[in-house]
Amino acid sequence: MTAQETIDQILRFEPDGMPVVSLYVAVLPDGSVHTRVKSLLDEIRPLAKDQDHTLEHDARLSIRGDLKRIIEASTEERWKQGMTAVFSCSGRGFFEEVSLPRALRDRVVVDTTPWVRPMLAILDEYHRMFVAMVDESSAEVWELYLNEIRQVRRLRDPALRKPNFAYGKQEHKVHHKAEELAKRHYRRVATVLNDLYRAEGFELLAVGGHPYEVSAFTAVLPRPLRERLAGTFSIDARTATPADVRREAQSIVDHYERDEERRLVAEIVEAAAERRRAALGLDDCLWAGTLAAIDRLAVQEGVSMPGVVCDRSGWLALSGETCPLCGEPTRPSGDIINDLVEAVIDESGSVEHVATDTELRTHVAGALLRFPLPPRPQT
Numbered sequence: 001m002t003a004q005e006t007i008d009q010i011l012r013f014e015p016d017g018m019p020v021v022s023l024y025v026a027v028l029p030d031g032s033v034h035t036r037v038k039s040l041l042d043e044i045r046p047l048a049k050d051q052d053h054t055l056e057h058d059a060r061l062s063i064r065g066d067l068k069r070i071i072e073a074s075t076e077e078r079w080k081q082g083m084t085a086v087f088s089c090s091g092r093g094f095f096e097e098v099s100l101p102r103a104l105r106d107r108v109v110v111d112t113t114p115w116v117r118p119m120l121a122i123l124d125e126y127h128r129m130f131v132a133m134v135d136e137s138s139a140e141v142w143e144l145y146l147n148e149i150r151q152v153r154r155l156r157d158p159a160l161r162k163p164n165f166a167y168g169k170q171e172h173k174v175h176h177k178a179e180e181l182a183k184r185h186y187r188r189v190a191t192v193l194n195d196l197y198r199a200e201g202f203e204l205l206a207v208g209g210h211p212y213e214v215s216a217f218t219a220v221l222p223r224p225l226r227e228r229l230a231g232t233f234s235i236d237a238r239t240a241t242p243a244d245v246r247r248e249a250q251s252i253v254d255h256y257e258r259d260e261e262r263r264l265v266a267e268i269v270e271a272a273a274e275r276r277r278a279a280l281g282l283d284d285c286l287w288a289g290t291l292a293a294i295d296r297l298a299v300q301e302g303v304s305m306p307g308v309v310c311d312r313s314g315w316l317a318l319s320g321e322t323c324p325l326c327g328e329p330t331r332p333s334g335d336i337i338n339d340l341v342e343a344v345i346d347e348s349g350s351v352e353h354v355a356t357d358t359e360l361r362t363h364v365a366g367a368l369l370r371f372p373l374p375p376r377p378q379t
């Protein structure tokens with residue numbers, strides 16, 4: 001199954017009254033994942049036991065099965081570095097794992113549906129791109145998603161070989177015929193690609209081949225595909241290896257992502273300058289995060305900063321021993337930016353980690369808001 005198919009299954013799954021265990025765990029190179037999975041599952045173990053009568057018997061049995069299956073998976077499988085999300089409902093024979101390229105906080109949740117929001121928030125930052133490699137008589141379609149590439153389709157159409165000895169009228173005729181066949185071929189590839197787009201809804205498209213083939217092909221693309229065209233590249237489709245395709249495709253996606261980051265930062269900076277609903281700088285963003293006011297958050301990739309959290313009111317700040325909202329003592333946090341990211345995701349906002357060089361480097365965080373912020377309480 002492809003990553004997309006697995007994700008679709010999780011989103012479509014209906015547990016029909018049975019509890020679903022959703023577990024998110026960071027996979028680090030230190031091999032600590034198994035121990036952390038076990039201690040996460042200890043949080044929900046009481047639900048599987050008889051003394052707790054808040055759940056029906058079959059629901060308890062289902063959770064017991066989930067605990068066993070998840071422990072097995074974390075012991076026996078080799079999870080890829082990043083984050084693994086597991087969704088299990090053994091009472092309905094459901095078990096899915098997704099490997100995510102970026103880690104959030106370890107967490108486990110038992111609910112009546114799969115808890116997908118963190119997964120979707122992470123996936124938000126990755127673009128699913130289809131890559132069409134074309135020449136005059138054949139084509140390959142590849143998919144690049146979550147840093148992996150796979151071949152989706154291959155097709156071949158009849159082509160006229162150019163004769164070695166042809167002259168005058170004859171040559172013209174053969175040439176014309178070859179061009180006709182190539183055109184027909186490009187139209188057919190475009191149709192196949194359009195069908196794939198309708199069925200799979202990929203976000204971006206890249207086209208590779210010799211420059212004259214690429215321009216002949218992109219000329220016949222239907223409009224929805226042309227709108228998704230993120231870039232083209234020059235390559236000899238016949239001799240290209242999967243590694244070549246991957247490198248070219250990845251560079252187009254990276255370029256697209258940097259553009260997207262720049263656009264978002266520019267939008268935030270402009271909105272903040274015009275005093276529209278925006279926050280610029282960590283102080284204001286933490287206050288906005290406390291109030292669940294953030295619609296889109298941009299944070300500088302790779303930056304972390306200590307801060308304080310109030311677990312009762314959700315207060316996030318850089319410092320202060322007492323929460324100004326409820327008076328409780330605050331808890332120190334090693335990375336308040338990460339707490340902010342989690343808070344935004346919990347309130348259905350989206351997060352963009354900005355790796356490229358923009359104004360955000362000096363501000364660290366910026367956000368588009370759902371409503372204007374009231375003044376921050378004094379600490």
Ligand SMILES: [Zn+2]
Nearest residue numbers: 310313323326
């Ligand atoms: Zn508080």
